[in-house]
Amino acid sequence: MATVAKTEGIKAFSATHDWESADYEPTLPVSEMSNPLTRNIDRAPASSIVKMLQACDAQMFQEKSGAAYERLLSDQVAKSLMEVAKRVQLILKNPQDSLIVLSGCGTSGRLAFFITSGFNRELRRLNHSAVCSYIIAGGDRALFSSQEAPEDDPISGALSLKKVSEGKKRVLFIGISCGLSAPFVAGQLDFCLQHPDVYTPVLVGFNPAHQARNEPIPGCTFTFHSVVTKMRELAKMQKAFLINPVLGPEAISGSSRMKGGSATKILLEVVFYAAHAANFSRTPITYNGILQHMRSYGKVLDITYSQTEGIAAVMEAAGRSLQCGRGLCYLSWGFLGLLGLIDASECKPTFGADYKDIQGFVGGGCKELGNKEDDLNLMGAESGIAHIDFLHNVLPCLTDKDTVLLLYSHSDDVDEVANLARRVREKTSNMHAVYHQTDGDTAAQQGEINKLCSSTLNFIWPQATPASMGLQHMWELSTKLVLNAVSTGAHILKGKVYQNYMIDLQVTNSKLYCRAARLLQRLSGHPKSLCEEALLKAIYQVDKLTEDIMTCNLTTHTHTARKVKKVVPLALVCLLTGYSIKEAQSHLEQKPIVREAVEACLQEQTLFSGSL
Ligand code: F6P
DSSP, rough: OHHHHHHHHHHHHHTTTTSTTTTTTSOOOOOSSGGGTTTTTSSOOOHHHHHHHHHHHHHHGOOOSSSOOOTTHHHHHHHHHHHHHHHHHHHHHTTTEEEEEESSTHHHHHHHHHHHHHHHHHHTTTOOOOOOOEEETTHHHHSSSSOOOGGGHHHHHHHHHHHHHHTSSEEEEEEEESSOHHHHHHHHHHHHHOTTTEEEEEEEEEGGGGSOOEEEEETTTHHHHHHHHHHHHHHHTTTTEEEEEOOOOOOTTOOTTTHHHHHHHHHHHHHHHHHHHHHHSOOOOOHHEEEHHHHHHHHHHHHHHHHHHHHHHHHHHHHHHTTTTEEEEEEEETTTTHHHHHHTTTHHHHHHOTTTEEEETTTHHHHHTTTTTOGGGGGGGGGGOOOIIIIIIIIOOOOOTTTEEEEEEESSOOHHHHHHHHHHHOSSSSSEEEEEEEOOOTTHHHHHHHHSSSSEEEEOOOTTTTTTTHHHHHHHHHHHHHHHHHHHHHHHHTEEEEEETHHHHHOHHHHHHHHHHHHHHHHOOHHHHHHHHHHHHHHHTOSSSSSSOOOOOOOOHHHHHHOSHHHHHHHHHHHHHOOOHHHHHHHHHHSSSSHHHHHHHHHHHHHHHHOO
């Protein structure tokens, strides 16, 4: 009930800020629009930031829409979920020569891994063979660190799918691309369409089909849009499935790790849960069952955001740490920990963060998480994700200026949590906790851990959930929401967001390059060609573009951009002031808070044009 009431309230609010009207940012797909609810998020105090994020998340569950968009709880979405769940059930019933593959890029790939591991673990617990596999663009190193370039490679997408499904006679392929945009996933879907005898493609994303990306993909005859068009035809005969409800624009424009990631997790868990219940408990897959399950995720939002002040307190602490060049560490146990790693890894492309700004550590590291490749430890400091790595690399230098956030539940080894908490407390008093428990279950050591922490977000969940798997999913979503809020809010407080745009994003693949060019146009008011020129000058650190640079392809540009910091702010300062790259750099050094530097330039420009 509470969910519906809150959703109604949000609906009334957003009616005056109508992103659904046809003339609102008409050239952009919904996943790239700016959300009217968060236009002033960059100037808001922590508690208001949390409330804005809550309002944005609630948009996911709005049931009716003025425009013709499918929504999370729409009829068509529930029907497609039922059909896909039936395919999963068939594979569970007859797993021989069959496979389910989940794939995506960035957070979408990480969630593919997360969901696959959880489902396979549950199957093994029941002595059933594992039927799921995952693919992430860039391989396993992309699970815990930001690897954006492989998203642009459709061939590697198709080849990795071919490899993982070698010898299988029936494959249910679930490609995830929140923006219906990743060439890596388009390549895989196209591969499925070419081999319909084996592959049934499913696409999960959050734009209406006609907004799928239609830019040519170098070396390919298809675009994401053309693949989606073919899938729509096949969907009429249930030979392909599209699950693409619209969630409303992200709180930070384009940051699909937030609502996009949450909705991915919700939709796929609903599918797997329904198939699992049908196979192991003979619970039929029904329309109402699917909808009821989806709505239970809506309640997770209410329970989580009922602790607005607590979330704001952690956000403020983390913001202070980032402001003074120190870090935020997530210390976690079990699979909640993977959410910490996922959250941390996405801060680099979104906010131009250093990997040390926000780091995640989980018990035994990779071994505990069960990924496919086992050589992650060879990949340098960024892949040190076990508690032992935290003890060696981080704890010795920890001070009160750093923030530590413990993530645990009463089903973890709480003795271990208490031990580590004591060691952290010797170094910093700035330790907080997120703790999940079911009503009536308490861990003896929890009182002590609470005393060691400056604040604890203690979530108490009702016992009534039918299966343990369901309850754990709720804890996970709740943890994801808290971490997304804390890391996003901390970067906002650090000045890494202007209005609701990521102004310091990395320009490391074609989608991010286009997003950066668009942002420059929007903020400077200059034409596209001039903005792209400024972007290239910032990437190559030159005041004049050479013939060589002009003839390089986009891949070379985005590859070069990896090595340069503050590319977009640099380009913007140059565009607004006419400064050289060096002058713009020194301007940005004097005003290290990017938002303030950008604002100063924008103000100067307004004054200048006013005096003409
Ligand atoms: O390219 C960066 C990125 O936007 C990530 O931040 C995101 O998780 C990933 O792309 C995947 O995007 P999508 O799900 O839209 O394909």
